[in-house]
Structure formats: structure tokens, C-alpha cells
Amino acid sequence: AVATGDRSHRKRWPPIRRWLPTYDLATELAPDIVAGLTVGVMAVPQSLSYAMIAGLPPQYGLYSDLQICYPIFGTSKYLVVGPVAVMSLMSRTAMEQIDVAEGTQEWIDNVCFLSVLVGLIQLMIYSLGLGTRLHAVLPESAVSGFSSAAALIIASTQLPALAGLAKCRTSDGQSCGFAGTVLHAVVGIPAANPLSLACGAMSIVVLLAFR
Numbered sequence: 001a002v003a004t005g006d007r008s009h010r011k012r013w014p015p016i017r018r019w020l021p022t023y024d025l026a027t028e029l030a031p032d033i034v035a036g037l038t039v040g041v042m043a044v045p046q047s048l049s050y051a052m053i054a055g056l057p058p059q060y061g062l063y064s065d066l067q068i069c070y071p072i073f074g075t076s077k078y079l080v081v082g083p084v085a086v087m088s089l090m091s092r093t094a095m096e097q098i099d100v101a102e103g104t105q106e107w108i109d110n111v112c113f114l115s116v117l118v119g120l121i122q123l124m125i126y127s128l129g130l131g132t133r134l135h136a137v138l139p140e141s142a143v144s145g146f147s148s149a150a151a152l153i154i155a156s157t158q159l160p161a162l163a164g165l166a167k168c169r170t171s172d173g174q175s176c177g178f179a180g181t182v183l184h185a186v187v188g189i190p191a192a193n194p195l196s197l198a199c200g201a202m203s204i205v206v207l208l209a210f211r
Contacts, residue, residue: 016072040065043082053088053157055095055102056111086150089157091115096175153178159185162200164193 043065051061064083074081091111100107125131156178160167168176168184176184 014073015075047083049158050083050085050088052161053085053154054083054091054111055107057103057108060108060111085154086147089150089154092175102175156181156185160188162197163188164196165191 044062047061047065048058049061050064051058054060061083067081070081091114094114095102095107095110098110100110125134157175159181163185165185165188168181170176170180175181
């Protein structure tokens, strides 16, 4: 029975063949357009910041929002797929392990190659049916700790930009760690840009008010 189910599933692959024939334009198109515009409004500023975290030009964040493959191969119409802060941070950390200057064409090429490589690994995991097995191996406490630490590191990288200061860098040109970045932002407060600081503080207040 399992083998029969697998063969039936493969016959309906890619997943777009399962939902597109039953898509009702009259009742589903308008809500989908509203949902797409809503997600787009949120995705544009997020993607710009994610690109900057990864050390890429801002427009590369917009490129990542062009979801061409997922509508065809995706299995959930409710899942928002795109760059996330942790992914950007890990990409930047990987690039800093090699002798490449941030923001150069070589840096961009390496990040693009890394993205393709990760995509191929994910495709292999999906093809072998290892997704649920890998999830079972990772304890929830480890995932939660990693996410919390990543959130603190990502927030610290935005502190200099919030105050209108230059990025914190070590003597060899690499990005500072968490403690170094926070110290750099605190020490640089007297030289902060008042307009940038006021705009950032106002944005935080608005976000907290509408939370």
C-alpha cells in the first residue's frame, strides 16, 4: 500500500499539478492578490536588511524574493519562502572564513555559489526523504538556543546602523563579534547621527505599539 501511495504521489509531481487544476479564479484569485501584496510590503524592507547582514548589495535581497520555483515545486500554499536573518548571518560567517573582501564581486559570486550548493543539498535531503529524520535528531533545546543566540547577534549588527555609525571591524577587516559590536555602538553614541537615531527610535516605538 505504501509503494502504491508513493507511485501515486510521484505521478502528481510536481505539486503544482495537484492544486492548479482545482484552482477557482472566481473565489481564490482576489484573496491571493491581497495576500501577495501584503507579504510583498513586508518582504521588501526585510529582504533589503537581510542582504546587508549577508554583506551583499541591497538589491540582492529583492532578487531573493522572486519566487519562481516554489509555486511549482512547493507543497504548501501558506508557507512564505525567502531569506531569513539566520540564513544571512550564516552566509556572512561562512564568507568571512575565506580571504575575500566584503561587498566585492568575488564575495557576491561566492555567496551565490553557496546558495546554489545549499539548494542542491536540500534537494538531496528531500529526494532521500530525510527531512523528518533530521528534525528528529536535533533536540528542541538546541534549536531554541541557536535561534535565541542568532537573534542577539543579528540585533547587535544593526546597532551601528541605528546610530548612523560605521560598521565595527577588527584590525584584519573582519566583522566584530557580539561584544565588540555592542561596545562599538555604545562608545560611538557621542558621534551618532541624531536623525538616524531619532528615525530608528521612532520605528522601534511604532513596531512595539502595533505589536
